[in-house]
Amino acid sequence: MADNVVLLVSRLLLAGIFVHEGVFLAVNFAAASTAMAKVGVPAPAVIGTIALQLVAGIAIAVGWHVRLGAAALGLFCLATAILFHVNFANRNELLHFEKDLAIAGGMFVLMLRGAGDYSVGAFASRRISYDDGWQRLVRAFESGANIRDDAVVSKKAAD
Numbered sequence: 001m002a003d004n005v006v007l008l009v010s011r012l013l014l015a016g017i018f019v020h021e022g023v024f025l026a027v028n029f030a031a032a033s034t035a036m037a038k039v040g041v042p043a044p045a046v047i048g049t050i051a052l053q054l055v056a057g058i059a060i061a062v063g064w065h066v067r068l069g070a071a072a073l074g075l076f077c078l079a080t081a082i083l084f085h086v087n088f089a090n091r092n093e094l095l096h097f098e099k100d101l102a103i104a105g106g107m108f109v110l111m112l113r114g115a116g117d118y119s120v121g122a123f124a125s126r127r128i129s130y131d132d133g134w135q136r137l138v139r140a141f142e143s144g145a146n147i148r149d150d151a152v153v154s155k156k157a158a159d
């Protein structure tokens with residue numbers, strides 16, 4: 001149980017930064033697009049970045065296709081570190097570089113480990129176990145059979 005709680009909290013912490021940033025960029029698209037254009041990022045890439053951060057971030061938070069979302073955001077963090085934070089003479093840039101690498105590392109661990117039991121993916125994959133009476137009822141509706149006829153056949157077989 002503790003593993004699943006830690007995985008849930010970790011997913012929420014990792015996803016939070018991407019969902020927050022995706023919403024911020026979407027709400028402030030004009031300013032973000034202008035700022036990104038100054039460093040050579042075209043507007044379609046800004047739209048892709050927003051979509052990636054929101055879709056993968058929400059997927060990780062709720063636990064749906066977590067491995068894929070974590071892989072995508074891990075690679076995104078590596079690319080961001082290498083492309084935008086390489087001026088190590090600037091302490092702030094170095095710190096952003098190191099943070100991007102650390103977040104990428106967390107995403108790759110999540111990619112390998114998966115979401116855990118407290119996730120939409122785990123909930124969706126659970127099989128519901130029915131008692132025998134419920135299974136008979138479900139089978140009767142699936143096959144179009146009459147439950148009373150099945151009971152009569154069962155009684156005759158027992159005699």
